[in-house]
Amino acid sequence: xxxxxxxxxxxxxxxxxxxxxxxxxxxxxxxxxxxxxxxxxxxxxxxxxxxxxxxxxxxxxxxxxxxxxxxxxxxxxxxxxxxxxxxxxxxxxxxxxxxxxxxxxxxxxxxxxxxxxxxxxxxxxxxxxxxxxxxxxxxxxxxxxxxxxxxxxxxxxxxxxxxxxxxxxxxxxxxxxxxxxxxxxxxxxxxxxxxxxxxxxxxxxxxxxxxxxxxxxxxxxxxxxxxxxxxxxxxxxxxxxxxxxxxxxxxxxxxxxxxxxxxxxxxxxxxxxxxxxxxxxxxxxxxxxxx
Amino acid sequence: xxxxxxxxxxxxxxxxxxxxxxxxxxxxxxxxxxxxxxxxxxxxxxxxxxxxxxxxxxxxxxxxxxxxxxxxxxxxxxxxxxxxxxxxxxxxxxxxxxxxxxxxxxxxxxxxxxxxxxxxxxxxxxxxxxxxxxxxxxxxxxxxxxxxxxxxxxxxxxxxxxxxxxxxxxxxxxxxxxxxx
Numbered sequence: 001x002x003x004x005x006x007x008x009x010x011x012x013x014x015x016x017x018x019x020x021x022x023x024x025x026x027x028x029x030x031x032x033x034x035x036x037x038x039x040x041x042x043x044x045x046x047x048x049x050x051x052x053x054x055x056x057x058x059x060x061x062x063x064x065x066x067x068x069x070x071x072x073x074x075x076x077x078x079x080x081x082x083x084x085x086x087x088x089x090x091x092x093x094x095x096x097x098x099x100x101x102x103x104x105x106x107x108x109x110x111x112x113x114x115x116x117x118x119x120x121x122x123x124x125x126x127x128x129x130x131x132x133x134x135x136x137x138x139x140x141x142x143x144x145x146x147x148x149x150x151x152x153x154x155x156x157x158x159x160x161x162x163x164x165x166x167x168x169x170x171x172x173x174x175x176x177x178x179x180x181x182x183x184x185x186x187x188x189x190x191x192x193x194x195x196x197x198x199x200x201x202x203x204x205x206x207x208x209x210x211x212x213x214x215x216x217x218x219x220x221x222x223x224x225x226x227x228x229x230x231x232x233x234x235x236x237x238x239x240x241x242x243x244x245x246x247x248x249x250x251x252x253x254x255x256x257x258x259x260x261x262x263x264x265x266x267x268x269x270x271x272x273x274x275x276x277x278x279x280x281x282x283x284x285x286x287x288x289x290x291x
Numbered sequence: 292x293x294x295x296x297x298x299x300x301x302x303x304x305x306x307x308x309x310x311x312x313x314x315x316x317x318x319x320x321x322x323x324x325x326x327x328x329x330x331x332x333x334x335x336x337x338x339x340x341x342x343x344x345x346x347x348x349x350x351x352x353x354x355x356x357x358x359x360x361x362x363x364x365x366x367x368x369x370x371x372x373x374x375x376x377x378x379x380x381x382x383x384x385x386x387x388x389x390x391x392x393x394x395x396x397x398x399x400x401x402x403x404x405x406x407x408x409x410x411x412x413x414x415x416x417x418x419x420x421x422x423x424x425x426x427x428x429x430x431x432x433x434x435x436x437x438x439x440x441x442x443x444x445x446x447x448x449x450x451x452x453x454x455x456x457x458x459x460x461x462x463x464x465x466x467x468x469x470x471x472x
Binding site for chain 2: 006009010013014016017018019020021022025043045046047048049050051052053054055056057058059060061062065066068069070072073
């Protein structure tokens with residue numbers, strides 16, 4: 001295994017072991033959705049360590065629990081039903097049809113994404129992908145799906161050149177308060193992966209390289225494109241370890257932060273000399289999903 | 292407890308929306324899942340909540356269960372553990388200090404089985420765990436069974452969280468090499 005694979009497998013192993021913190025767990029959940037190889041690593045660790053549960057003493061749950069589960073089934077319908085509420089999808093993301101239990105097309109959003117074709121830096125990317133985990137109105141969820149913390153939406157879209165939305169998948173993942181938005185940058189399973197967490201309240205971004213080659217003569221740079229048609233602005237360089245930049249987003253209001261497009265480009269040491277991405281912009285998928 | 296093959300059959304029926312099969316699946320697995328969640332959460336009200344959510348998820352996702360990748364019980368336990376871990380992480384890191392007694396109770400090997408009750412897989416894993424240093428082994432087991440975070444392990448083992456992370460990863464990779472699969 002390369003150190004990159006080793007890092008990814010270690011992350012998967014710790015996810016299954018349970019030692020990741022809330023933010024890292026949200027990142028791993030997002031990665032599971034977009035990276036089949038990572039999801040497979042998680043499955044293998046579940047298999048390796050799962051046998052330990054044979055030694056956990058069985059404890060009978062209280063009797064009324066079954067009644068509560070059963071009434072939850074009645075409300076939610078049968079297996080295979082969509083996990084999202086039939087009612088009141090948020091206005092910005094109207095459901096137009098549901099081709100499968102988990103895939104939803106959202107034309108309005110797609111229109112918006114098509115607008116990005118105006119952005120030149122996106123044209124340089126073969127793929128640009130983002131998963132956004134956003135807070136979702138809990139009150140529109142059926143009660144049995146309503147978590148005690150507001151659930152979160154993962155938005156993943158695949159944007160290809162020429163910029164075109166391939167699909168959106170809608171899922172919900174339990175998300176900690178700390179991680180209001182999570183983006184996963186990954187072009188394919190062999191390429192570097194980055195996880196971006198945005199704390200909207202604190203205007204703070206954290207980028208975590210999960211599987212990214214460290215190159216002595218290159219550096220990764222994070223960008224934000226706040227509006228379609230506007231040139232991206234740098235959010236800073238991504239260090240070799242975990243990268244945190246406080247207040248990197250202090251110029252942006254929460255609505256912009258939530259809807260912006262983020263990109264990571266490969267640049268010379270010290271960052272882009274022009275103030276705009278010069279190297280290839282990596283990765284890409286924007287999905288929306290519910291496990 | 293039903294055999295794994297019986298559980299696979301039940302899962303297939305549940306995937307088709309068979310509520311009677313789901314009730315049987317619940318009856319066969321509830322105590323194990325509840326035991327796992329309670330051990331991590333240490334509070335029955337939270338365990339109730341997690342188990343309710345876990346079974347709803349099992350009901351909805353039964354169709355995505357793949358018997359080639361996992362046994363039904365492994366798959367279901369993973370769902371319940373993930374819910375429990377999400378909840379315990381969201382609640383913050385304070386819980387363990389609140390309950391020193393619970394900490395004491397969280398022994399590494401919760402329910403030693405007679406050797407003949409162990410599956411080959413479990414014996415192999417235990418043999419691999421046995422190759423780890425005592426502290427490292429305890430760390431892995433405390434994390435798995437009791438849901439301790441790196442910070443909680445750091446307090447318990449009197450080492451910085453980063454060191455704990457390095458130890459955990461090394462231990463896990465050692466286990467992977469030892470299992471050879």
